[in-house]
Amino acid sequence: MALTSELIKQRAAELGADLCGIADIRHFGDCPPQRDPRQVLPDATYVIGFGFRVPRALYEQMARGKQYYNYTSLGVKYIDEEFVQMFLLRIAAMIENEGYDACVQRNTSNIRIQGDKTQNPELFDTYELKYAEAVAPGKPVPDIILDFPKAAQACGLGSISMKGNVLTPRFGPRVRFAFIITDAPLETDPPFEGNLCDGCGECVKACPGHAIREDGTVNTWNCSICYRGGFRGSPYMTDDVLRDVPDRDAILDGKKEFDAESARALYRQLDFLPYSINGYVGCLCGKACDTACYRHLERIGAISGRPDREGGCVPGEE
Numbered sequence: 001m002a003l004t005s006e007l008i009k010q011r012a013a014e015l016g017a018d019l020c021g022i023a024d025i026r027h028f029g030d031c032p033p034q035r036d037p038r039q040v041l042p043d044a045t046y047v048i049g050f051g052f053r054v055p056r057a058l059y060e061q062m063a064r065g066k067q068y069y070n071y072t073s074l075g076v077k078y079i080d081e082e083f084v085q086m087f088l089l090r091i092a093a094m095i096e097n098e099g100y101d102a103c104v105q106r107n108t109s110n111i112r113i114q115g116d117k118t119q120n121p122e123l124f125d126t127y128e129l130k131y132a133e134a135v136a137p138g139k140p141v142p143d144i145i146l147d148f149p150k151a152a153q154a155c156g157l158g159s160i161s162m163k164g165n166v167l168t169p170r171f172g173p174r175v176r177f178a179f180i181i182t183d184a185p186l187e188t189d190p191p192f193e194g195n196l197c198d199g200c201g202e203c204v205k206a207c208p209g210h211a212i213r214e215d216g217t218v219n220t221w222n223c224s225i226c227y228r229g230g231f232r233g234s235p236y237m238t239d240d241v242l243r244d245v246p247d248r249d250a251i252l253d254g255k256k257e258f259d260a261e262s263a264r265a266l267y268r269q270l271d272f273l274p275y276s277i278n279g280y281v282g283c284l285c286g287k288a289c290d291t292a293c294y295r296h297l298e299r300i301g302a303i304s305g306r307p308d309r310e311g312g313c314v315p316g317e318e
Helices: 004-016 057-064 067-095 148-156 202-206 221-229 248-252 260-270 288-299
Strands: 018-026 045-051 103-104 175-182
Touching: 004 018, 004 067, 018 148, 045 067, 045 148, 057 067, 057 288, 067 103, 067 175, 148 175, 202 288, 221 260
Parallel strands: none
Antiparallel strands: 018 045, 045 175, 103 175
16 A cells, blocks of 8 residues: 555554544754754654643643643653553555655653753753764754654644644644655645634643743743742742742742753752652642743634544544
8 A cells, every 4th residue: 555644644553543634844944953854854844743732621620620640641641651652653654665755753852952941840950961073074963853843834734823832723832743754745734823822821821830921921930930849829839838939039939030050950949749650740830821822822713623524534624
């Protein structure tokens, strides 16, 4: 059976993907070398994107103050570290069996390219590859890490919000992504047009740690403190926690500006829930920004949340 885009999308749906779209490699022409899929596979022709929903109820239980750890263990760790890995390997095998290359791209949550000083709040810590060196002059410094939001938009799966995450027409921001870079001859989907984010600022207002600025920029170190429960009203924040920290009130009110050093110094005092085996931390802010965003998109009719009624994976735009 000849390898086609339709066949890949059908198989992806059978294996559990909720979204699938295919981007022409030309849409990545403006990527810096350390983000460029052509540096991974020089003969690449297409990037295949896959989206995996995070169940709505995991967010709603956090919003109600009932459960927090299930989001971390099932909505983040399991999808990225177990389910997606097996999914990618099986789709890659399907492509390779037809004689083409398939470079799988999972979410490397705890690694940052050289020069990226941001933190991923989902993990105990994030590591910048600052000691890496290029193998030759003119070559990019490893590791090359695909720009997931840009790739998702190029594959037609969603648009990039004011704070940099991807919003999809079916699931809003509640999606995890993975990609395959390939030289297989496929039919493409158009890039996502327009923007689901209307700049309403609901995410800014919802963040209990005030980590999101009015212009959408995010202090990821403040976000990591808030994510761990370092804010006033946190379900595990008793009077004894941070009692001896001089600027405790400023921290709990989201008025302290954190950097890598000051945030890391505080992490061990915010060990309210156990880390997963992969180092993921409990989400005690409840992803309030994403919940506020999702509810706003529902109110204005920008997302449907409906499954594809005809079967098979579809691009993000219905």
